[in-house]
Amino acid sequence: MPEIDKSINTQFLYNQMFRASEQRVDTTLYKHIHRLAPAHTLTLDLESKTPLLKQYWHLDADTEIKFDTRQEYYDALLHHFETAVKCRLRTAYPIGVELSGGMDSSGITGVASHILKKKAVV
Numbered sequence: 001m002p003e004i005d006k007s008i009n010t011q012f013l014y015n016q017m018f019r020a021s022e023q024r025v026d027t028t029l030y031k032h033i034h035r036l037a038p039a040h041t042l043t044l045d046l047e048s049k050t051p052l053l054k055q056y057w058h059l060d061a062d063t064e065i066k067f068d069t070r071q072e073y074y075d076a077l078l079h080h081f082e083t084a085v086k087c088r089l090r091t092a093y094p095i096g097v098e099l100s101g102g103m104d105s106s107g108i109t110g111v112a113s114h115i116l117k118k119k120a121v122v
Helices: 010-018 070-088 103-121
Strands: 040-045 050-055
Touching (some): 070 103
Antiparallel strands (some): 040 050
């Protein structure tokens, strides 16, 4: 895209090398190219050349979920964990896993294996 200004953002480059923790999340290596904020989409109306930035999700930190038993909390966590893993198994390519030996990567691998075995049987 020759019409895009590809000037280098020297502050970004400096921050990446020396102060990565201070890097703004919307910046990139290019001065005039920015990252989208998490949970946002950018749509360009081709006729008017107008960009539309839309937030499609936000964290609701105020709603508190209450269950009657500990088992209901376990079941809800397992449901959401399995759903998250299942979403990431949709691919046209072979699936691979990098195990760190921690609980998270081992848990994800175990759930993925269980889901894929059930899928193969069906």
